[in-house]
Structures are given as C-alpha cells and as structure tokens.
Amino acid sequence: MSAMRVDAKVVMLGKESVGKTSLVERYVHHRFLVGPYQNTIGAAFVAKPIQVGEKVITLGIWDTAGSERYEAMSRIYYRGARAAIVSYDLTDSSSFQRARFWVKELQNCEEHCKIYLCGSKSDLISEDRSLRQIDYHDAQDFADEIGAQHFETSSKTGTNVDELFQKVAEDYNSNAFQEMKPEETSVDLSQKKDSYFYSCCHNN
Amino acid sequence: MSQRTERRGGIHVDQSDLLCKNGCGYYGNAAWQALCSKCWREEYQKVRHKQIQDDWALAAKLQREEEAAYASSHGSQAQPPPQSTNPQPGHASLGPFSKFEEKKTNEKTRKVTTVKKFFSPSSRSAPKKETQEGKTPSPSLSRRASFDTDQVSKDFMDFLKNLHKPGREIHKQCRAFIVTMSSKKVQDLGADELSECVQDFYQNLSDRLLGHFKGSSESVEQVMDQVEKYIMTRLYKSVFCPETSDDEKKDLATQNRIRALHWVTIEMLCLSFDEEIPEVSENVVKAITDVIEMDSKRVPRDKLSCITRCSKHIFSAIRITKKEPASADDFLPALIYIVLKANPPRLQSNIQYITRFCNPSRLMSGEDGYYFTNLCCAAAFIEKLDAQSLNLSPEEFERYMSGQASPRSSDGVWSSAPPSDPINPVLAQLNTNLEALSGLSTRQEALMEAAQSLQAELLSWPQSVQHEVTGILKKYPLEVPPRHVPAIDDNDDVDNDNLPPPLMPQVFSG
Numbered sequence: 001m002s003a004m005r006v007d008a009k010v011v012m013l014g015k016e017s018v019g020k021t022s023l024v025e026r027y028v029h030h031r032f033l034v035g036p037y038q039n040t041i042g043a044a045f046v047a048k049p050i051q052v053g054e055k056v057i058t059l060g061i062w063d064t065a066g067s068e069r070y071e072a073m074s075r076i077y078y079r080g081a082r083a084a085i086v087s088y089d090l091t092d093s094s095s096f097q098r099a100r101f102w103v104k105e106l107q108n109c110e111e112h113c114k115i116y117l118c119g120s121k122s123d124l125i126s127e128d129r130s131l132r133q134i135d136y137h138d139a140q141d142f143a144d145e146i147g148a149q150h151f152e153t154s155s156k157t158g159t160n161v162d163e164l165f166q167k168v169a170e171d172y173n174s175n176a177f178q179e180m181k182p183e184e185t186s187v188d189l190s191q192k193k194d195s196y197f198y199s200c201c202h203n204n
Numbered sequence: 205m206s207q208r209t210e211r212r213g214g215i216h217v218d219q220s221d222l223l224c225k226n227g228c229g230y231y232g233n234a235a236w237q238a239l240c241s242k243c244w245r246e247e248y249q250k251v252r253h254k255q256i257q258d259d260w261a262l263a264a265k266l267q268r269e270e271e272a273a274y275a276s277s278h279g280s281q282a283q284p285p286p287q288s289t290n291p292q293p294g295h296a297s298l299g300p301f302s303k304f305e306e307k308k309t310n311e312k313t314r315k316v317t318t319v320k321k322f323f324s325p326s327s328r329s330a331p332k333k334e335t336q337e338g339k340t341p342s343p344s345l346s347r348r349a350s351f352d353t354d355q356v357s358k359d360f361m362d363f364l365k366n367l368h369k370p371g372r373e374i375h376k377q378c379r380a381f382i383v384t385m386s387s388k389k390v391q392d393l394g395a396d397e398l399s400e401c402v403q404d405f406y407q408n409l410s411d412r413l414l415g416h417f418k419g420s421s422e423s424v425e426q427v428m429d430q431v432e433k434y435i436m437t438r439l440y441k442s443v444f445c446p447e448t449s450d451d452e453k454k455d456l457a458t459q460n461r462i463r464a465l466h467w468v469t470i471e472m473l474c475l476s477f478d479e480e481i482p483e484v485s486e487n488v489v490k491a492i493t494d495v496i497e498m499d500s501k502r503v504p505r506d507k508l509s510c511i512t513r514c515s516k517h518i519f520s521a522i523r524i525t526k527k528e529p530a531s532a533d534d535f536l537p538a539l540i541y542i543v544l545k546a547n548p549p550r551l552q553s554n555i556q557y558i559t560r561f562c563n564p565s566r567l568m569s570g571e572d573g574y575y576f577t578n579l580c581c582a583a584a585f586i587e588k589l590d591a592q593s594l595n596l597s598p599e600e601f602e603r604y605m606s607g608q609a610s611p612r613s614s615d616g617v618w619s620s621a622p623p624s625d626p627i628n629p630v631l632a633q634l635n636t637n638l639e640a641l642s643g644l645s646t647r648q649e650a651l652m653e654a655a656q657s658l659q660a661e662l663l664s665w666p667q668s669v670q671h672e673v674t675g676i677l678k679k680y681p682l683e684v685p686p687r688h689v690p691a692i693d694d695n696d697d698v699d700n701d702n703l704p705p706p707l708m709p710q711v712f713s714g
C-alpha cells in the first residue's frame with residue numbers, strides 16, 4: 001500500500017460539467033470520452049510525475065465530485081493545495097461567475113495556493129465562434145488582476161492541456177526551490193543550536 | 205495496555221465484560237480496557253507513569269547495545285565523529301536541553317530500581333519475547349510493558365541503527381520529546397496546542413533531516429514515518445480524544461445522527477452500487493470493516509491506511525457495478541453510504557486525531573490524504589444533510605427522520621431483511637449478530653434489574669432482621685434475676701439431686 005510520494009497537491013475546482021474530470025482524463029490518460037450518459041471516467045486522485053528540467057515533480061491531482069449537492073464540501077478539498085485549476089466553460093457565462101467565486105474563496109483561505117484559470121471546451125468555439133460567452137481578454141484581465149495564469153483548453157483535442165499542467169509543475173518547482181534556499185545553509189543534523197525545537201514546551 | 209485488548213468487535217460479549225473490571229458498579233468500556241471512565245483515568249495515570257519508566261529502561265538498554273555495536277563496527281575509530289565538538293558524543297544532543305537533563309536525573313533514580321527489577325529472576329518474564337529476540341536473550345527484555353509498544357521501540361531502534369550517528373540523534377530527540385509531552389503541564393494543554401507541539405516537532409526534525417539527506421525528501425519521509433510511528437504509539441493514550449477537547453461530545457452527536465439516518469437509501473444518494481452482485485456486496489462489507497477498523501489503530505498513518513483500504517474497496521464496488529473505473533462523482537456518495545452503514549466508532553475523534561498528529565506531507569498531498577479528505581467531506585455532509593441533499597421534499601424528510609414512515613425497507617441502510625435473506629449472506633450475518641447483540645443487551649438489562657432489586661433486598665434485609673430482633677426482645681424481655689450467690693449455701697433452691705453428694709470428711713483409722 002505504499003503510495004507514490006507526491007510533491008504538490010493540485011485541486012480541480014469549478015461548476016459542475018465545466019470539464020474538470022475530462023481535463024484530468026485527457027492529461028493523464030490521453031483520451032476523451034463523449035456521450036450523454038457518461039461524463040466522466042478514470043480515478044478521482046492521480047499522482048502524475050512530470051519532468052521539469054533535470055528534476056521530476058510529482059503532482060497529486062485531486063478531482064472533486066461534480067454534483068452541486070457536494071459543492072459546499074469542496075472547501076474541505078482545497079486545504080493545503082499548492083495549486084488550483086479553476087475551470088469555467090467558455091460557452092457558459094454562469095460558469096465564469098462560479099469561477100470568480102472559487103477564486104475569492106481561495107484568496108481568502110489558501111494564500112499559498114497558486115491559481116490557474118482555465119477556460120474549457122475551446123474546440124466548441126473553434127467550430128462555432130458564436131458559442132463563445134466569455135471574451136478571452138475579459139478573462140485575461142481577470143487573471144492579471146488576481147495574479148493567475150490563464151489558459152484556454154480543449155480536452156477533446158488536447159489543445160493546451162499538457163501546457164497547463166507543465167506550467168503548474170514548473171511554477172511549483174521554481175517556488176519550492178526559492179523556499180528551500182535560505183534553509184540550505186543552516187541545516188545539519190548534528191548541529192545542536194535549535195532553541196525552538198521544543199518551543200511549545202518551554203514553560204516546563 | 206496492549207492494542208489487542210482493545211477489541212472493538214464486541215460481537216462476543218461476556219456479561220461480566222459489561223461492568224467496570226474494578227467492580228465499582230459502573231459500566232465499563234472496551235475502549236477503556238473494560239474499566240469505567242473514572243477507574244480508567246486512575247489506572248491510566250499509573251500505567252503511563254510506568255510506561256515512561258519502562259521507556260527509559262528500554263531506551264538505555266538499546267542505547268548500550270547500539271553503542272557497543274557502533275564501537276565494535278568502527279573498531280579503532282574511537283575518536284568522536286568530525287562534526288562533533290562535544291567531548292561526550294553520547295550525550296551531545298542533550299546539551300541544549302538542560303531542562304530535560306534535570307528531569308532525566310529525577311527519572312533516573314526511579315529508573316534504577318525498575319531496571320533492577322527486570323534483572324531479578326522473580327520478575328514476571330515473557331519467555332516468548334525472548335526467543336523472538338534470538339541473539340540477545342538478556343533478562344532485561346523480560347519487561348512487563350506491552351509487547352506492541354516495545355516492538356515499536358525495537359523496530360524504531362533497528363531502523364535508526366542503519367543511520368548510524370544521525371540515528372542516535374533522532375532517537376534522543378524523540379525520547380526527550382515524549383518525556384516532555386508526558387509532563388503534567390503539557391497534559392493540561394488544549395488539543396490544538398498538543399497538535400502544535402507535535403507538528404512543530406515533525407517540522408523541525410524534517411527540516412534538519414532534509415539538510416542531512418541533502419534535500420532528498422524521499423529519505424526524509426522514510427525517517428519521518430518511523431518517527432511518527434514511534435512517537436504516536438507512545439502518546440496515543442494521552443492525546444487521542446483528550447479531556448480538554450469536545451471530541452467525545454462530537455462523537456456521540458455523530459453516532460446518534462447516523463443512527464437517525466438509518467433510512468437513507470442508495471437511490472437517495474444517487475449511488476451506483478448493485479449489492480445484488482456478490483462481488484459488490486463483498487467489497488461493501490470489506491469497506492465497512494476497514495473504516496470501522498480505523499479506530500483500533502494508534503499510529504495516524506495506520507489509521508489513514510484503513511481509510512485508503514476502505515476507499516479502494518469502494519472503487520472496486522463501483523467499478524464492478526458500472527463496469528468502468530469510478531470517478532470522484534461516484535466516490536464521495538459511495539463513501540457517505542459506507543460511513544452511514546458502518547457508523548464507525550469515534551469517527552470525529554479519529555478524524556481530529558489524524559488531522560492533529562499525522563505527518564502533514566502525507567495528509568496534504570498524497571493519495572492517503574485524498575481519501576482522508578473525502579472522509580472529512582462525508583462526515584461534514586452527514587452532519588449537514590437535509591431534505592435537499594437527498595432530493596426529498598422537506599415533509600418526506602421529516603417523516604423519515606421522525607420514524608413515521610420509512611422508504612422501502614430493503615433499501616434501508618440497516619436492511620431489515622430477515623437473517624435468512626438469501627441475497628446477501630454477509631449482511632445477513634451482520635443482522636444476526638446485531639440481533640444477538642440486542643438480545644444480549646435485553647438480557648443485560650434484565651440482569652441489571654434483578655441485581656438492583658437484589659441490592660435493594662440486601663439493603664433492607666438487615667433492617668428487617670433488626671426489626672424482628674427488637675420485636676422478639678420486646679416480647680421476651682431479658683430479665684436478669686437479682687444477683688444471687690451460688691453454691692456456698694446448701695439451702696439453695698437448686699435441685700441438689702443432680703449433684704454428686706458433697707464430699708464428706710472421712711476418718712481413717714490407723
């Protein structure tokens with residue numbers, strides 16, 4: 001039962017049916033399933049190793065239950081996430097409102113979580129431009145405002161999917177590297193400075 | 205003390221098991237080793253104290269062994285390792301913790317007697333253990349402390365031995381930490397503060413390890429897993445569902461809530477389980493067993509493993525039903541269903557304990573963490589569940605909750621099908637057991653009643669006896685006749701006939 005070690009937790013957030021599960025499915029299994037009865041397949045949790053330069057970063061991708069009735073529970077999911085992919089459906093403006101809601105939630109509760117705004121189902125737009133309900137530049141402005149990366153993806157064709165997750169892994173890698181630097185000089189197990197090692201118990 | 209005595213599956217219940225083992229008259233609880241809460245607290249204080257002493261004894265012994273092994277394996281390299289500036293490498297790390305040093309000396313005086321006791325041949329020995337140890341049949345190993353806990357210590361030492369000097373350092377840190385955590389002051393801390401202590405310890409130790417292992421988080425996590433196991437096995441009793449928290453209250457609330465929701469069906473949760481397929485119902489039963497088993501584990505990671513096993517069985521059940529892999533959409537409702545069916549003991553306490561004391565890296569990102577988070581969601585959902593979350597009208601929901609109506613009973617969470625139900629033998633078995641249990645509890649109640657009336661009778665018995673005695677005394681008052689002087693006077697009215705004739709003086713002639 002020794003599961004794969006995971007470097008970073010990535011949560012999928014967004015309104016039901018925007019295509020969160022399809023996105024994971026496409027990225028991890030390189031496939032896309034259509035059909036009125038079957039909207040999702042594949043696992044709910046995936047550990048995915050990604051090559052970043054010399055290193056391998058393993059992302060733990062957390063899919064969430066789609067149904068609205070569990071939406072309130074989603075808040076429990078993003079605790080401790082290092083990245084959140086907040087999806088909206090390019091052909092559904094209400095889903096963009098929902099995305100704004102998730103962004104606000106994350107900003108309030110998870111300041112260490114990097115946000116990736118993802119407009120999904122871009123293949124539908126390519127087929128018929130009139131279907132677009134969210135302007136690219138509006139979304140980009142919003143992304144800039146919140147300091148997020150912005151992608152438009154298609155799980156059907158695979159457009160931008162690998163790029164999105166690659167970016168997540170790269171950002172994590174460079175972030176983690178920065179965080180580690182100051183510590184590198186100070187830690188040596190045999191050093192016995194550490195006055196705060198048992199800091200909570202000093203009142204003994 | 206051993207985990208094994210903490211059996212949760214109270215299927216086979218001896219009547220006497222239900223009362224406090226101390227015979228104080230209150231009900232005992234398996235979680236408190238068949239004692240009542242009061243006796244348990246008292247007993248537990250003693251045990252914990254003893255355990256700390258035993259810890260020291262064992263640690264000291266293992267340390268000696270380890271040092272001997274180190275010395276022999278390093279032969280002539282007796283000089284201290286290059287980084288160390290302390291002339292006494294063995295005690296180096298305790299330097300900054302003078303407070304602990306003090307504490308330790310206090311403990312030491314007591315420890316000596318304990319160690320001596322181990323060596324004395326009269327002390328109760330555990331021969332099984334010794335044969336297992338094989339090469340070191342030292343009498344000091346025949347200790348009274350629980351086998352499990354000792355085994356964990358031993359495993360921990362064995363693991364650390366391979367790390368050589370850092371291993372010793374880690375061991376010392378852990379030991380000192382456990383002692384600190386066992387002190388009275390720390391015991392009075394709130395649950396969150398206790399958690400902070402442990403998390404700080406994990407954080408600091410893993411930071412230092414990361415430096416030591418040159419940034420290999422794989423190695424760090426390996427060590428941290430062992431550290432968690434060692435520390436939490438020791439601290440479990442004092443930090444699981446601590447008195448300072450309201451965990452116990454929440455446990456009760458959740459338990460009652462789940463009981464009240466016994467009527468929730470698979471359909472209401474929009475769940476894809478076809479329990480008529482034997483393989484599916486098998487997996488469902490396994491999942492239920494796993495989530496119930498969580499309560500019997502001490503190490504947060506072992507509890508997590510139970511949840512993960514439970515989840516895998518759920519995924520299998522869904523996959524078999526749907527004939528394709530399960531997704532997050534299927535998984536959460538299925539987990540909710542399993543939790544409703546299992547009504548896992550002390551669910552909230554277990555969730556809190558894992559949250560507070562698990563190594564965060566495992567809890568936060570990995571697969572175990574995902575399933576655990578889903579369990580938290582399931583618990584939250586059950587707590588907040590209303591008509592809307594089950595697609596019911598408020599009236600329907602009310603009727604089911606109040607027990608005025610129930611959905612088709614065969615779909616109920618507690619299937620009320622007769623024990624002979626051919627469809628699902630495992631559930632049938634569960635039902636039989638449940639019936640046996642409720643029968644037992646009825647008998648237990650009757651017994652209690654009888655005992656109580658017996659007690660009442662016993663209490664009133666001396667009174668009635670006394671009453672009777674007084675009555676008799678009144679009726680036949682004891683009249684002490686006026687004191688008369690017996691014997692001397694021959695004219696006494698005593699019947700002289702029965703007496704031998706008085707001795708008469710006789711004249712002997714000649």
Ligand SMILES: Nc1nc2c(ncn2[C@@H]2O[C@H](COP(=O)(O)OP(=O)(O)O)[C@@H](O)[C@H]2O)c(=O)[nH]1
Nearest residue numbers: 016017018019020021022039066121154155156
């Ligand atoms: N054309 C098209 N359809 C998509 C795309 N992504 C998802 N869908 C469809 O949208 C529906 C919902 O997708 P799903 O991944 O289940 O959404 P979720 O509820 O967010 O997990 C499904 O019918 C998918 O086939 C996409 O990129 N292009």
Ligand SMILES: [Mg+2]
Nearest residue numbers: 020021040066
């Ligand atoms: Mg989905």
Ligand SMILES: [Zn+2]
Nearest residue numbers: 224228240243
């Ligand atoms: Zn008692």
